[in-house]
Amino acid sequence: MSIVSPYPWAPGFYPGDRPEIVTSRFRYEDGHTLERYHATGGYEGLRAALAKSPSEVADEVKNSTLLGRGGAGFPAGTKWGFTPAGVWPRYLVVNGDESEPGTYKDRLLMECDPHQLIEGCLIASYAAGLSQCFLYIRGEMALAHERMATALNEAYAAGYIGRNILDTDLSVDIVLHWGAGAYVVGEETALIESLEGERGMPRLKPPYFPAAIGLYGQPTIVNNVETLSNLPFIAREGSVAYTSIGTATSPGTRMIAVSGHVVRPGVYEIVNGSTTFRDLIYGDDFAQGIRDGNELKAFVPGGGSAPWFLPDQLDVPFEGREASAAGSMLGSGAVMVMDSTTDIPAAALTLVRFYAHESCGKCVPCREGGTWLARLVERIVAGRGTDADLRTILEVGESICPGEMPHAASARLGLDAVPFPYKMTTICFVGPSAYAPIHSALTLFPEEFEARVTARAERRTIPVAVEVA
Amino acid sequence: MSRLSDHNVVLAQEIIARYPKPKSALIPLLHLSQEQNGFITEDAMRHIAELIGVTPAEVYGTASFYEMFRFEPTGRYLINVCGTMSCALLGADALMHHAEEKLGVKAGDTTADGLITLQHAECQAACTEAPTLQVNYRYRYRVTPESFDELVDDLRAGKLEAEIPPHGTLGRNRQRIPADRAVGARHPDDVDEAPAWIEVSSEDAP
Numbered sequence: 001m002s003i004v005s006p007y008p009w010a011p012g013f014y015p016g017d018r019p020e021i022v023t024s025r026f027r028y029e030d031g032h033t034l035e036r037y038h039a040t041g042g043y044e045g046l047r048a049a050l051a052k053s054p055s056e057v058a059d060e061v062k063n064s065t066l067l068g069r070g071g072a073g074f075p076a077g078t079k080w081g082f083t084p085a086g087v088w089p090r091y092l093v094v095n096g097d098e099s100e101p102g103t104y105k106d107r108l109l110m111e112c113d114p115h116q117l118i119e120g121c122l123i124a125s126y127a128a129g130l131s132q133c134f135l136y137i138r139g140e141m142a143l144a145h146e147r148m149a150t151a152l153n154e155a156y157a158a159g160y161i162g163r164n165i166l167d168t169d170l171s172v173d174i175v176l177h178w179g180a181g182a183y184v185v186g187e188e189t190a191l192i193e194s195l196e197g198e199r200g201m202p203r204l205k206p207p208y209f210p211a212a213i214g215l216y217g218q219p220t221i222v223n224n225v226e227t228l229s230n231l232p233f234i235a236r237e238g239s240v241a242y243t244s245i246g247t248a249t250s251p252g253t254r255m256i257a258v259s260g261h262v263v264r265p266g267v268y269e270i271v272n273g274s275t276t277f278r279d280l281i282y283g284d285d286f287a288q289g290i291r292d293g294n295e296l297k298a299f300v301p302g303g304g305s306a307p308w309f310l311p312d313q314l315d316v317p318f319e320g321r322e323a324s325a326a327g328s329m330l331g332s333g334a335v336m337v338m339d340s341t342t343d344i345p346a347a348a349l350t351l352v353r354f355y356a357h358e359s360c361g362k363c364v365p366c367r368e369g370g371t372w373l374a375r376l377v378e379r380i381v382a383g384r385g386t387d388a389d390l391r392t393i394l395e396v397g398e399s400i401c402p403g404e405m406p407h408a409a410s411a412r413l414g415l416d417a418v419p420f421p422y423k424m425t426t427i428c429f430v431g432p433s434a435y436a437p438i439h440s441a442l443t444l445f446p447e448e449f450e451a452r453v454t455a456r457a458e459r460r461t462i463p464v465a466v467e468v469a
Numbered sequence: 470m471s472r473l474s475d476h477n478v479v480l481a482q483e484i485i486a487r488y489p490k491p492k493s494a495l496i497p498l499l500h501l502s503q504e505q506n507g508f509i510t511e512d513a514m515r516h517i518a519e520l521i522g523v524t525p526a527e528v529y530g531t532a533s534f535y536e537m538f539r540f541e542p543t544g545r546y547l548i549n550v551c552g553t554m555s556c557a558l559l560g561a562d563a564l565m566h567h568a569e570e571k572l573g574v575k576a577g578d579t580t581a582d583g584l585i586t587l588q589h590a591e592c593q594a595a596c597t598e599a600p601t602l603q604v605n606y607r608y609r610y611r612v613t614p615e616s617f618d619e620l621v622d623d624l625r626a627g628k629l630e631a632e633i634p635p636h637g638t639l640g641r642n643r644q645r646i647p648a649d650r651a652v653g654a655r656h657p658d659d660v661d662e663a664p665a666w667i668e669v670s671s672e673d674a675p
Contacts, residue, residue, distance in 0.1 A: 011595070011597075011608075011610055012595070054668075088661055088663055088664075089660040100592070101553045102554065102555055102592070104594045104595055104596050129663055129664050129667040130664065132654060139537045140606050142606040149640055149643055153644060156650050159650075162651055170666050171664070171665065171666075173487070173646065173652040177496075177497065178496060181538075196492060200534060216489055216657045217657070259555035259596035260558045260559070266597050304553070304592070336554050336596070350553055350554045350557040351553070354592065358591070
């Protein structure tokens with residue numbers, strides 16, 4: 001149970017010679033306390049925001065081109081702007097339901113710097129004109145809940161939350177809300193259903209775009225924990241300071257978790273847009289290469305839902321359009337690395353099984369298709385698969401994602417990239433996510449599947465009756 | 470016995486009042502009842518239905534969707550072993566085998582003494598520290614067979630009671646919103662004006 005991170009209270013996190021926008025307090029063991037927050041510039045962003053008009057603050061965020069960090073990567077300021085004029089009340093829902101396979105950042109932000117998130121919520125509430133904020137935390141994160149509860153209690157007592165914040169007109173409640181274990185609730189409309197006390201099943205968009213018809217049918221902003229944690233910096237330092245980091249289309253920093261077969265698995269705050277996967281997987285400041293001197297076989301670039309990349313794609317940067325053109329997505333900032341010892345069908349199975357298990361059951365292609373994909377891949381991995389199973393996988397996939405499925409280019413196989421995104425027959429991304437990993441595995445490593453289905457175990461006969469001597 | 474205690478009813482009312490509509494308190498109240506009883510009982514669901522003004526079937530309908538709610542007696546310690554990709558790449562399967570051997574139960578079962586329930590779990594957001602497990606949603610990182618044995622021995626010896634509360638207790642603290650600071654939740658139908666700090670321009674006016 002060794003923790004090798006330099007900061008044992010932030011397991012897996014590694015600082016570096018890089019800009020720190022959201023992880024600047026991770027170095028302090030007491031970074032989660034109001035005292036430390038005050039001593040390190042805390043709530044100055046809120047004060048700076050309150051000195052401006054709400055629309056000026058909203059413009060500042062819009063000008064920063066802060067991209068949502070939950071997975072879709074949509075600009076946060078633009079998202080806020082979709083709330084219809086003159087419709088009240090509006091709500092803010094914080095998506096702290098981090099559960100995309102490979103993703104590990106929002107939990108750290110809540111555990112190590114909860115006041116930064118609270119300050120972000122207050123700035124967003126001021127700019128967007130809302131007085132009720134619901135902080136939905138994944139149920140399985142006990143420490144994050146405890147830290148957020150303590151921080152909220154401190155902030156209420158200190159006059160940062162509640163009625164007439166810092167003696168201004170701003171009045172906002174922030175309510176801590178527990179999830180109870182359901183991956184799909186990370187999807188924003190499912191999150192809203194869950195917050196209304198319902199089964200966490202996604203709503204159809206249109207018409208249920210949260211900005212227009214969200215919580216209780218009212219205009220609702222749903223933002224990820226990391227997205228909101230950037231706001232104190234933007235409010236304090238300004239959008240120009242923010243956009244001076246990273247690239248024009250992907251400014252600022254991003255938190256990325258690199259896991260799997262690397263020398264130093266870890267969570268890193270990287271410069272957005274310009275850092276490449278090669279930097280991240282091989283860089284001394286990052287994961288430091290493949291373990292045991294092995295070769296890189298493949299990696300998942302953006303959480304379990306993302307089509308896989310090969311060593312061919314190592315020079316792709318953390319820039320949305322470039323990742324899409326290369327056949328995948330940056331998703332939620334999660335890189336999972338497989339070395340040359342990896343059994344590709346078995347690795348894909350862990351993800352297919354995950355999404356099949358997490359299907360909410362609302363859309364048939366996902367509910368039935370995901371389950372069938374899991375069964376087929378299980379059977380192949382167990383050595384009982386057939387050639388027909390490989391075709392069936394593609395057929396089932398076609399019913400979830402009709403048309404060409406995005407995948408990476410492979411020089412070895414002479415394959416060109418098919419750009420992201422895919423078409424889908426389901427309301428949300430859980431269905432396509434069950435197919436993406438097995439499609440990538442099968443497309444990029446066909447020989448591992450073919451070997452599995454031809455070299456299957458000898459047929460065993462099971463006697464149905466004991467022979468009579 | 471398994472209705473919410475008087476003490477918890479007071480807490481429940483406080484939680485319900487935080488939401489514009491009472492049904493939003495359903496999942497928090499299920500957690501509260503699971504904290505009290507260790508699992509979700511039928512009486513508790515009936516009681517929660519009364520408190521928020523829905524039917525018991527609606528309470529069960531929601532509760533049964535979420536994996537953290539258990540409907541049968543569960544060990545004092547629930548051990549969830551992650552098996553998703555990052556953990557699988559670093560030996561989660563072997564860890565689960567070892568856990569089954571050590572505890573003498575299959576995943577999904579509870580030890581004969583009722584102390585420990587073992588379960589498969591999905592990604593726990595600790596992927597860089599694989600393989601991971603949680604005991605009552607408290608993490609253990611980079612788990613080895615040896616560290617697993619030590620964990621179980623410590624649990625059995627009662628050495629971890631201060632760190633790990635019994636199954637059902639999530640936070641060892643709670644959010645408390647002081648009455649003199651609270652803005653207060655109003656039903657959305659009762660709010661039709663912009664908040665005080667927003668200047669309503671003529672085009673925004675209702």
